[in-house]
Amino acid sequence: MSAISPLLDRAAVQEIERVASAHFGLQWTTDGFTDLRDRASHPSGNFHGRPLSVFTKLSFAVDAHELFAAELDGLELLRLRAQVATPTPIGPGVVDLEVGSMLLFEAVPERLPDARTPADWRSIGHTLAALHQVHAEKFGLEFFDGYFGPLPQDNRPVASGTWVDFYTERRVLPRLRSAVDSGHLPSDVASEVERLVDRMSALCGPEPRPSLLHGDAQLNNFLSGASGAVVIDVAPYFGHPELDLALIDHFETVPTSLFEAYQEILTIDPEFADRRELWRIFSYLATVNVEGQSPFGQRFLRQLIEALHRYR
Numbered sequence: 001m002s003a004i005s006p007l008l009d010r011a012a013v014q015e016i017e018r019v020a021s022a023h024f025g026l027q028w029t030t031d032g033f034t035d036l037r038d039r040a041s042h043p044s045g046n047f048h049g050r051p052l053s054v055f056t057k058l059s060f061a062v063d064a065h066e067l068f069a070a071e072l073d074g075l076e077l078l079r080l081r082a083q084v085a086t087p088t089p090i091g092p093g094v095v096d097l098e099v100g101s102m103l104l105f106e107a108v109p110e111r112l113p114d115a116r117t118p119a120d121w122r123s124i125g126h127t128l129a130a131l132h133q134v135h136a137e138k139f140g141l142e143f144f145d146g147y148f149g150p151l152p153q154d155n156r157p158v159a160s161g162t163w164v165d166f167y168t169e170r171r172v173l174p175r176l177r178s179a180v181d182s183g184h185l186p187s188d189v190a191s192e193v194e195r196l197v198d199r200m201s202a203l204c205g206p207e208p209r210p211s212l213l214h215g216d217a218q219l220n221n222f223l224s225g226a227s228g229a230v231v232i233d234v235a236p237y238f239g240h241p242e243l244d245l246a247l248i249d250h251f252e253t254v255p256t257s258l259f260e261a262y263q264e265i266l267t268i269d270p271e272f273a274d275r276r277e278l279w280r281i282f283s284y285l286a287t288v289n290v291e292g293q294s295p296f297g298q299r300f301l302r303q304l305i306e307a308l309h310r311y312r
Contacts (some may be wrong), residue, residue: 005035006043007058012097016047019091019104020054030054039220040233041149041290046107053107054090061150064101068094070146071103074215074234077143082131082212085230108230110223118257120224125261127222127229128248132241132266134212139166141237148216148235151178151286155237163240164204167282168197175285184292185285189301192308196281203278203311205271210238217244218251242272246279277307 006012013030020028032048036055044057059067072093075086090104111120139162141155154174158165176193179185196203214221215235223230245268248254259268284304291297 005033005037005045006060007045007047007056007102008033012056012058012102013047015095015097016054016056016102016104019095020047020049023091024051028054055087055105055107057103058100059150060100063152065094065096067147067150068101068103070144071234073144074146074236075231077236078131078212078214078231078234081134084127084130085225085228087230087232108223108225110225110230113219113224116224118255120229121255121258122261123224123228124219124222124248124254125258125263126265127231128214128217128241128244129262129265131214132211132244136210136212136238139163139210139237139239140170146215146235146237148175148283148286149290151175151289153215153235153237163208163210164201166239167204167243167279168200171282172197172200172285175282175289179285179289182289182292184288184297185301189305189308192305193281193285196308196311199311200278203275204240205269205275208240208242211241213237213239213241213244214247215239215244217247219248219254220251240279241266242269242275243279245272246276247283250280250283277310281307 017029028049030047030049034046034048036044036046040057042057042059044055047054047056057068061067072089078084079086087105087108090106093104095102095104111117138157140157142157145155146153154170156170158169172193176190180190213236214231215237216233221231221233223232248258262268281304284300284307287300288297288304291300
């Protein structure tokens with residue numbers, strides 16, 4: 001039997017109902033709950049009610065408020081700059097409990113991932129292309145830092161201004177250090193990552209133009225609503241568009257129609273296939289850090305090792 005979600009704690013439910021009532025301008029009460037823990041890195045779910053249900057995500061981390069505030073900032077950035085659809089915050093969006101914080105959105109009526117239509121896949125491809133058509137002068141993000149899952153993400157531009165230096169200094173090396181510190185990354189694999197970093201400039205391909213990224217563009221972070229794709233769980237900055245393309249099928253396969261829809265708007269370099277695993281290295285390290293010795297963590301440790309062997 002699965003554990004009861006901590007979101008169903010009485011104090012949490014009462015706070016959700018209070019904030020939702022103020023947001024909707026009526027007495028809002030929940031009449032059911034759908035647990036979505038399998039689709040998020042935090043306890044999460046939909047509290048059902050009228051006129052709309054409320055999506056809630058919970059964290060007990062010391063920096064929970066900052067984590068969720070960064071997610072709200074990231075969603076607003078993508079909505080304003082790229083005109084993509086994002087969920088509507090309930091009230092202030094972030095609500096603090098006696099212990100922990102919650103992130104509240106109006107729940108998006110969606111088709112579940114296994115029921116997506118051809119139009120849904122095309123909409124995700126078009127949404128990625130809409131993001132990548134927004135550009136900046138520097139790699140990174142000068143407005144705010146963020147989080148990749150539960151892990152802090154440093155968005156500061158690097159002194160050299162090059163993509164290879166940003167990717168290694170701000171993405172790969174911080175994830176390597178945290179994975180080593182977690183005790184979950186074998187020392188020989190860590191040494192292999194360091195050797196890859198030394199060769200990165202020869203592997204990264206042509207210097208790209210800084211494009212606005214989702215930042216954590218794995219498939220669960222796109223909802224398929226009635227009007228098209230809705231972007232969630234973002235970790236944005238300006239980087240190489242191939243990074244988002246590498247993550248979209250990171251955890252599960254997607255139909256080729258998604259990439260075909262993307263290419264109706266933007267070109268994908270034919271050599272991207274050779275670099276796809278390179279852009280997944282930091283994510284493999286993050287998963288090993290967070291998931292540790294679990295079967296999921298060990299699966300991605302094996303994939304990390306395979307990727308490292310590919311670029312020897």
